[in-house]
Amino acid sequence: xxxxxxxxxxxxxxxxxxxxxxxxxxxxxxxxxxxxxxxxxxxxxxxxxxxxxxxxxxxxxxxxxxxxxxxxxxxxxxxxxxxxxxxxxxxxxxxxxxxxxxxxxxxxxxxxxxxxxxxxxxxxxxxxxxxxxxxxxxxxxxxxxxxxxxxxxxxxxxxxxxxxxxxxxxxxxxxxxxxxxxxxxxxxxxxxxxxxxxxxxxxxxxxxxxxxxxxxxxxxxxxxxxxxxxxxxxxxxxxxxxxxxxxxxxxxxxxxxxxxxxxxxxxxxxxxxxxxxxxxxxxxxxxxxxxxxxxxxxxxxxxxx
Amino acid sequence: xxxxxxxxxxxxxxxxxxxxxxxxxxxxxxxxxxxxxxxxxxxxxxxxxxxxxxxxxxxxxxxxxxxxxxxxxxxxxxxxxxxxxxxxxxxxxxxxxxxxxxxxxxxxxxxxxxxxxxxxxxxxxxxxxxxxxxxxxxxxxxxxxxxxxxxxxxxxxxxxxxxxxxxxxxxxxxxxxxxxxxxxxxxxxxxxxxxxxxxxxxxxxxxxxxxxxxxxxxxxxxxxxxxxxxxxxxxxx
Numbered sequence: 392x393x394x395x396x397x398x399x400x401x402x403x404x405x406x407x408x409x410x411x412x413x414x415x416x417x418x419x420x421x422x423x424x425x426x427x428x429x430x431x432x433x434x435x436x437x438x439x440x441x442x443x444x445x446x447x448x449x450x451x452x453x454x455x456x457x458x459x460x461x462x463x464x465x466x467x468x469x470x471x472x473x474x475x476x477x478x479x480x481x482x483x484x485x486x487x488x489x490x491x492x493x494x495x496x497x498x499x500x501x502x503x504x505x506x507x508x509x510x511x512x513x514x515x516x517x518x519x520x521x522x523x524x525x526x527x528x529x530x531x532x533x534x535x536x537x538x539x540x541x542x543x544x545x546x547x548x549x550x551x552x553x554x555x556x557x558x559x560x561x562x563x564x565x566x567x568x569x570x571x572x573x574x575x576x577x578x579x580x581x582x583x584x585x586x587x588x589x590x591x592x593x594x595x596x597x598x599x600x601x602x603x604x605x606x607x608x609x610x611x612x613x614x615x616x617x618x619x620x621x622x623x624x625x626x627x628x629x630x631x632x633x634x635x636x637x638x639x640x641x642x643x644x645x646x647x648x649x650x651x652x653x654x655x656x657x658x659x660x661x662x663x664x665x666x667x668x669x670x671x672x673x674x675x676x677x678x679x680x681x682x683x684x685x686x687x688x689x690x691x692x693x694x695x696x
Numbered sequence: 697x698x699x700x701x702x703x704x705x706x707x708x709x710x711x712x713x714x715x716x717x718x719x720x721x722x723x724x725x726x727x728x729x730x731x732x733x734x735x736x737x738x739x740x741x742x743x744x745x746x747x748x749x750x751x752x753x754x755x756x757x758x759x760x761x762x763x764x765x766x767x768x769x770x771x772x773x774x775x776x777x778x779x780x781x782x783x784x785x786x787x788x789x790x791x792x793x794x795x796x797x798x799x800x801x802x803x804x805x806x807x808x809x810x811x812x813x814x815x816x817x818x819x820x821x822x823x824x825x826x827x828x829x830x831x832x833x834x835x836x837x838x839x840x841x842x843x844x845x846x847x848x849x850x851x852x853x854x855x856x857x858x859x860x861x862x863x864x865x866x867x868x869x870x871x872x873x874x875x876x877x878x879x880x881x882x883x884x885x886x887x888x889x890x891x892x893x894x895x896x897x898x899x900x901x902x903x904x905x906x907x908x909x910x911x912x913x914x915x916x917x918x919x920x921x922x923x924x925x926x927x928x929x930x931x932x933x
Contacts, residue, residue, distance in 0.1 A: 402930065439788045442926045461790045469788040473781040477706070479713040484706070491702035492789040518713075534785065 392417045392542055392573030393438060398447035400433050407433040409597045411447070417541075420567065420574040422584035424685065425594035431577040432472060434594070435544045438575070439469050452541050465493070468540035472547055474531035478520040482511050482530050485519060486537060493538040505533035509563075525556025532563065543567070543574045549583060561587060585681040599688050608679045615677035616653055616660065618646040621670035633663055647677070699791045703799025704806075710776070711769050711803070716868075720768040721807065725815040728757050733822040740826055748831040751823060755839060758816050762847035763854040763879050766808035770855045771871040773800055774862035787925050797923045801855050808851045816843055838898050846901070849908040854879070856915035863922045 393415040400408045408430035415421045423431045436442045438451055440460035449456040452466045476485050483502060490498035506512040509529040519527060528548065535543060548564065549557040564587050567574055578584050584591055585604045593599040593607075600607060620627075621644075628639040628646060635656040637649040646664075650656040653676050664671060711717050732754035739750035777783045786796065824830060858875040865871045884907075888900065921927070 436929065441784065441787055441929055461792075464788060464790045467788065469785065471781070471784045471788075475781040475783075475785045477710060477782055478780055479710050480706070484709055488702055488706045489785070489789065491705075492699055492786070492791050494698065494790075531785075 392419075393449070393451055393575060395434075395438075395449045396447055398434070398437060398449055399445050400430075400437060400442065401445045406596055408437070408594075411594075411598050413592055413598060413601060415542075415573040415575055417571050417573055418568070419590065420564065420576060420588045421590045421592060422588035423575060423577045423592050423594055424579065424581070424584050426579060426689065429594045430596050431594060432546055435469065435546050435575065435577055438463075438542075439467050439544055440464055465538070466540050467542045467544060468535035468538065470531055470535045470543075470545045470548055472550070474527040476519045476527055476530060476534075479518055481516045481518055482506060482522075482533075483515045485530065486534060489534050489537055495538055501537060505536060509533050523556070525552050525559070528552055528556065528560060532560065541572055543572055544577075545574065546577045547579075548576065549578070549580060581680070581682045581685055591681065593685065593688055595689065600684075604681050604684075607681070607684045614650055614653055615679075616648045616650055616657060616674060617677050618648065618660075618664065618669075618674050619672040620644050620646060620664075621672050622668075624668070627664075627667055627669060630667055631660075631663060633659060635659055644672075699795045700799045700802070703791075703796060704803050707769075707773055707799065707803035708807075711772065711807075714772055714776075717768050717772050721765055721811065724764055725761055725811050728761055729815050729819050729822065732757055732819050733826065736823045737826050744831045747827055748833045751827075751831060751834050752839075754819070754823075755816075755834070755843070758812065758819070758843060759846070759850070760879060760883070761812040761815055762808050762851040765811055766804035766851045766854050767858055767875050767879075768872060769804035769807065770800075770858035771862060771868050771875055773803060774859060775865065775868045775871050778862075779868075783928055787928065793924055794920075797920065800859070801852070801919075804855050804858075805848065805851045808854075809847050812847050812851075813844070838901050841898070841901050842904070846904060846908070849905070849912060853908060853912050853915060856912065856919045859919040860915065860922060863928075 393413075395411050395413050398408060398411040399406070411430075411434060413421075423434060425431050433442070437444050437456060438449060440456055440463050443457050451463045454462045454466075456463060477488070480488075483506070486502045486505070487498060490502060495501055503512065506515050509532065511526060511530060511533070514522070514526075519530065522530065532548070535545070545564070549560050552560065561583060564574070564576065568589075576584070576588060588604070590601060590603050591607060592601045623641060623644045623646070625641065628641040628648075631639045631648065635650050637651070639646065639648045641647075646669075648660060650660065657674060661671060661674060711721075735754045736747070736751055739747050742750065777786075820830065820835075854875065857877065858871065861874040862871045865874070884904070
């Protein structure tokens with residue numbers, strides 16, 4: 392649904408985004424992760440045909456960016472960094488304006504459907520200025536969905552929201568998974584990206600890494616198994632010597648063993664330890680978070696930069 | 697035109713909720729009508745020739761109205777969009793740049809011109825009531841041309857200037873103050889006629905049109921260049 396090849400954007404001498412190549416398929420939610428100034432918003436703006444790329448190509452819903460901008464804008468729903476609502480107008484007036492811009496035929500029904508869906512129907516005729524931050528964000532989401540777009544570009548959808556509002560917005564995004572849409576979610580909220588997204592794109596002007604959260608963790612940290620021993624014996628880590636063991640390290644009562652596939656390799660590992668006289672209390676996989684991956688990769692680029 | 701109409705409707709729905717805009721749109725024309733009518737009332741005992749001179753002087757003030765009214769609407773329109781961050785979602789819709797520009801330009805011009813003409817009409821009715829009729833030689837073709845044909849041009853000029861100024865500022869008051877320079881072309885006939893350098897005549901009206909047309913063309917060109925999607929998103933501060 393979204394295909395990007397070597398997308399680059401410069402503002403004068405400053406490179407905002409360089410050589411981006413990625414894809415977002417139908418039914419997929421993909422996170423664009425990166426610190427402030429990494430180029431997330433610039434990427435979204437290029438995909439929404441708001442600014443043109445300096446070089447490279449991109450297709451959205453089969454239409455090439457800037458060759459067919461109007462066709463793309465008709466199938467893209469965008470949630471910008473700030474809700475960008477007309478605060479003096481009511482929720483209904485805001486949505487009616489956008490319904491007219493998108494040429495929606497059954498605007499009245501569509502507006503009611505989304506205002507009810509986001510729990511804003513009761514306050515539909517009150518000025519948006521009187522809404523809470525969470526309500527405004529929901530209204531901005533309703534606006535992004537009003538024309539039922541096939542592609543959704545969400546820029547920091549939960550930024551600045553209280554935990555309750557953030558949770559309801561996240562629940563809504565999670566609910567999009569079953570639908571036939573492609574969703575590109577810009578965020579620097581790592582747990583949010585891990586929980587909601589099928590794949591992660593790590594961006595810092597250039598694309599640093601991409602994959603599912605699990606793939607990224609494995610690629611960087613491998614898979615470590617933590618074995619708690621009742622009788623830790625110095626040197627047992629060196630004696631393991633199994634083809635499936637990549638590395639082993641004893642720290643206190645815990646033995647950290649790096650393997651490729653715990654499901655496949657753990658039985659052999661446990662057998663070997665028992666042979667070596669170890670009394671095993673527990674065996675578990677070490678938890679690596681996306682945050683560890685993020686800091687590892689961003690730390691690397693910092694060092695290079 | 698569907699999208700232009702949508703922009704117009706939205707602009708007006710917002711404008712009627714801004715107290716400053718409502719105040720300047722209603723107070724200024726009322727003040728002008730009241731002031732001009734007072735002038736006429738003071739000369740009610742003069743001979744018809746004297747009444748005509750006085751009424752012609754009063755009419756001059758109606759040149760300024762079609763400039764001042766759109767100024768406040770246009771300043772709030774652009775700066776308000778910037779303050780609220782509403783331009784990006786609008787630009788992400790299939791609306792074309794020219795449709796948005798036309799909607800934004802016409803939203804202040806239409807009420808500006810209509811209110812000016814309405815104020816002029818009210819003044820004429822008031823004068824009729826005060827003097828028992830319009831003195832001869834007042835509503836000559838050059839005068840009517842000045843009021844009805846020049847008003848849209850001066851209003852458009854004011855709006856284009858405001859659009860240019862507003863694209864570079866985030867403060868409504870600053871936009872309004874700088875845009876007030878757009879009143880200048882409307883002040884020229886006021887100065888010329890007040891100083892009695894010439895009487896209202898077709899040649900002078902022609903010169904006014906001759907000056908306003910290229911001025912409008914230049915300001916429209918600059919405003920259109922500033923009103924491109926990318927320009928708005930990356931350079932408007």
